Amino acid sequence: xxxxxxxxxxxxxxxxxxxxxxxxxxxxxxxxxxxxxxxxxxxxxxxxxxxxxxxxxxxxxxxxxxxxxxxxxxxxxxxxxxxxxxxxxxxxxxxxx
Ligand code: FES
Numbered sequence: 001x002x003x004x005x006x007x008x009x010x011x012x013x014x015x016x017x018x019x020x021x022x023x024x025x026x027x028x029x030x031x032x033x034x035x036x037x038x039x040x041x042x043x044x045x046x047x048x049x050x051x052x053x054x055x056x057x058x059x060x061x062x063x064x065x066x067x068x069x070x071x072x073x074x075x076x077x078x079x080x081x082x083x084x085x086x087x088x089x090x091x092x093x094x095x096x097x
Contacts, residue, residue, distance in 0.1 A: 001042055001062070002040060002041050002042070002092060003042045003044065004024060004092075006020050006046065007047070007049045008021070011048070011052035012048075012049075012055040015055045016082050023085065025043065027089045028089065031043070032044060040096050040097075041093075054078035054079055055079070056079070056080050056081065057077065058076070059077070060074075
C-alpha cells in the first residue's frame with residue numbers, strides 16, 4: 001500500500017494544498033481518509049510536517065518498497081506544486097503494485 005499524506009497546515013493551505021488534495025482525490029478516485037478498492041493507495045490529510053518554508057508538502061510512504069523513480073519512501077516531498085504533484089501521482093498510479 002502506498003500512503004499519500006497531504007499537508008493541510010496553514011502555510012501549505014495558503015500554497016496549493018487544497019488544489020493538491022482535490023487533484024489527488026480525482027487522480028486516485030478516493031477521498032481523503034479512504035483506501036482504494038484494490039488496496040494500493042490510501043490518501044490522508046495531515047497537519048504541519050515542519051517544512052513550511054518549502055511547501056506545499058506531501059509525505060509518501062510505501063509498505064511495498066519505494067518506487068524510487070516516482071517518490072522517496074518515508075520522506076517529505078517539498079515544493080509539490082500541483083503540476084509536479086500530478087505528474088508524480090500519475091506515475092505512481094501507473095507503476096504501483
Ligand atoms: S504547514 Fe505544511 S509543512 Fe507546515
